[in-house]
Amino acid sequence: MTESELDIHRGATEIAEALRADVREGLSAEQKWLPSKWFYDAAGSRLFEDITALPEYYPTRAEREVLAREAAGIAKLTGAHTLVELGSGSSEKTRLLLDGLREHGSLRTFVPLDVSEAALAEAVEAIQADYPGLDVRGVVGDFTEHLGLLPGEPPRLVAFLGGTIGNFLPADRGKFLRSVRDVLGEGEWFLLGTDLVKDPETLVRAYDDSAGVTAEFNRNVLRVVNEVLGADFDPDAFEHVAHWDAGNEWIEMRLRAPEAMRVSIPGAGLEVSFEAGEHIRTEISAKFRREGVTAELADAGFEVEQWWTDAGGRFGVSLARAMS
Numbered sequence: 001m002t003e004s005e006l007d008i009h010r011g012a013t014e015i016a017e018a019l020r021a022d023v024r025e026g027l028s029a030e031q032k033w034l035p036s037k038w039f040y041d042a043a044g045s046r047l048f049e050d051i052t053a054l055p056e057y058y059p060t061r062a063e064r065e066v067l068a069r070e071a072a073g074i075a076k077l078t079g080a081h082t083l084v085e086l087g088s089g090s091s092e093k094t095r096l097l098l099d100g101l102r103e104h105g106s107l108r109t110f111v112p113l114d115v116s117e118a119a120l121a122e123a124v125e126a127i128q129a130d131y132p133g134l135d136v137r138g139v140v141g142d143f144t145e146h147l148g149l150l151p152g153e154p155p156r157l158v159a160f161l162g163g164t165i166g167n168f169l170p171a172d173r174g175k176f177l178r179s180v181r182d183v184l185g186e187g188e189w190f191l192l193g194t195d196l197v198k199d200p201e202t203l204v205r206a207y208d209d210s211a212g213v214t215a216e217f218n219r220n221v222l223r224v225v226n227e228v229l230g231a232d233f234d235p236d237a238f239e240h241v242a243h244w245d246a247g248n249e250w251i252e253m254r255l256r257a258p259e260a261m262r263v264s265i266p267g268a269g270l271e272v273s274f275e276a277g278e279h280i281r282t283e284i285s286a287k288f289r290r291e292g293v294t295a296e297l298a299d300a301g302f303e304v305e306q307w308w309t310d311a312g313g314r315f316g317v318s319l320a321r322a323m324s
Contacts, residue, residue, distance in 0.1 A: 023229060027270060028272075056210070059162065067096040073306075078157045111136075158180060189322070304320045
């Protein structure tokens with residue numbers, strides 16, 4: 001796959017600038033944090049694919065169950081000419097939607113958007129090989145910044161799967177949903193995957209697996225900071241923490257410094273001190289209830305037409321139409 005086959009809105013310079021800004025803000029805060037999007041370089045994307053196959057990590061299997069059952073109906077209802085996937089990763093689950101739309105006869109273009117150029121290039125190459133004749137337009141970008149640049153012929157179906165919507169804080173979530181609505185014409189479609197509230201033990205196990213894969217994925221954010229900004233983090237020195245916040249109904253992933261340390265980040269002009277036991281919050285993963293999803297989508301200008309869950313009621317998928 002050549003670079004020219006991807007529409008790149010976020011190259012190395014833009015990545016470094018964005019990471020620098022996030023590191024300065026997040027690691028200078030009283031309660032340190034880093035955005036979860038920085039997990040996903042090539043190594044992080046591979047680790048996440050490994051996570052989706054773990055026995056403890058039910059969301060991928062539960063969402064796939066819904067899509068396998070409902071893809072043909074989604075295609076018939078939407079008649080989409082263009083499928084857009086935000087944060088596509090390997091696009092593995094998306095094949096169910098591609099198959100449904102192709103069999104329905106409406107599909108013309110697939111537009112996967114991902115922040116990781118390496119992961120996207122691999123996914124686009126595989127899709128092009130397996131779906132000859134399909135116009136595949138990979139977009140390297142950030143779905144919080146580049147939605148207005150997405151190509152594709154209406155009617156479009158925008159898919160945001162995997163429960164990734166839960167990584168936004170509530171105010172940012174509303175802003176993001178409105179930004180999706182703003183790029184869609186009236187009557188176009190949004191398919192949203194949301195992990196549902198359930199017992200805390202199941203939730204924590206999904207983010208703290210026995211094989212330690214999620215811990216390595218969590219530490220990868222520090223490797224990215226080292227690589228891009230020349231920092232001297234020792235990722236293996238940080239302990240992985242998965243915590244259920246019952247008040248906010250979300251999982252927090254954190255990295256804990258077991259002892260006092262000082263880290264230099266030349267590319268951000270920072271020297272960062274950690275006390276023993278101090279945390280960096282690296283991800284929130286909010287869990288949802290059906291009525292909350294419906295209300296948030298309505299606030300953003302969508303009407304939910306269909307709501308499905310897997311047989312175990314663990315994961316929700318909603319199909320919503322953009323309203324006037």
